[in-house]
Amino acid sequence: MTGQVRTVDGRVAGRRGQATRQKLLDCLSEMLNSSPYRDVKVIDVARKAGTSPATFYQYFPDVEGAVLEIAEQMASESSSLSEVLEGRSWVGKAGWQTAQDFVDDFLDFWKKNDAILRVVDLGAAEGDKRFAKLRLKILNSATTPLTGSIKELQAKGRVDKDINPAAVSGALVVMLSGVTSQLKGFQTWGVKQADLRPTLAQLVHLGVTGKKPTK
């Protein structure tokens, strides 16, 4: 299904080839964690992987191409985000717990993949469709079930009909992702980590149900 892994010049990658390819991706991943995206050079990645730039170009067209690859691997892991909300209630104390769990899962995922997501965000914001698509895929794992929850509540008459479920859940998810990538900023505002999660859960609950949670 996945099609065979191929080199830039069309060869089929074997076991050894896939290993070096993966090593390059891992090294790139590390570099993104430690240095600014703008300063990540092919030659550094290659050196770190104990190989030569020419080898890098055998597997990827450029740095961007390799980043896309990493991001794709990550995107397939993001589906776990959608499971948290399955069959969960948004009413009463259970609702408050749902909001908290959702926020926790999302924040953990985002923090873990911090560096790549930063680059994906940038690419998407700059109008690159491949990055935008990928970003969407990731965010969808969160927004789709959220939107579903809101629609359900609307159907039961618990939420006003005039609100747009997709817009609300999109905004909430963007909020969570934004907060994660700028955690340090919040520290400067004197906001402690411990205060942040409940605050976000509160906002999510408010956004979804339109009501303050019962704690």
Added chain:
Amino acid sequence: MTGQVRTVDGRVAGRRGQATRQKLLDCLSEMLNSSPYRDVKVIDVARKAGTSPATFYQYFPDVEGAVLEIAEQMASESSSLSEVLEGRSWVGKAGWQTAQDFVDDFLDFWKKNDAILRVVDLGAAEGDKRFAKLRLKILNSATTPLTGSIKELQAKGRVDKDINPAAVSGALVVMLSGVTSQLKGFQTWGVKQADLRPTLAQLVHLGVTGKKPTK
């Protein structure tokens, strides 16, 4: 106060020098709007400004340094954001209007300075303190008065004591900025621009007051 504008090698820039310096900044600004940050090269900026790379390096240490300069100019314009909330009410219909105006102003500002803010965000997220400080300065124009509003409401007993005003306003502002830089994503979710603003205003109102607005 601002100190004289100086070249990298310490000379004082005269009238002509400041003009070319500004021209370089303008051209860089344009380039950021049209091409990915990673691909912006000194040589292109210089060419576009009708000068040579050497001239660029006379005024700025590197591309990043020049971006910081642009961002600083923008940051001083951001103070206008704090004026919208002065003396505004968060109660009843007036409150709904306040939320809408706030969202409108913020979105307009963010959209206007889209490209630079993207880079500032990236720099801050990557841990560069200069960018983080700048970003804070800009966001503070929005969060400070928002936080103030929430504190006032708390003092009047209209908002629960156990919420953290700084955390809430920070999260809301991050939400607004995130939504703006990813507008295209929302279109893909089938959310129209016209739906987005009221949705965001609603969320801001909910976050600040804990109650649904009376429209």
Added chain:
DNA sequence: ACTTGTCCTGTCATGCTGTCAGCTTACCGA
């Protein structure tokens, strides 16, 4: 015209990019 200090650019050493030809290595069938 001369001096002074600002302003700009030609030039150069250095380093990264991206491509190619060609060498080495692993696998497989006879």
Added chain:
DNA sequence: TCGGTAAGCTGACAGCATGACAGGACAAGT
């Protein structure tokens, strides 16, 4: 066991960006 074939890697190279410097052009005052 022995080629044959395709995968895998790299040295070499041309092209371009970087960043530093020295020196020439220019404007303004004397």
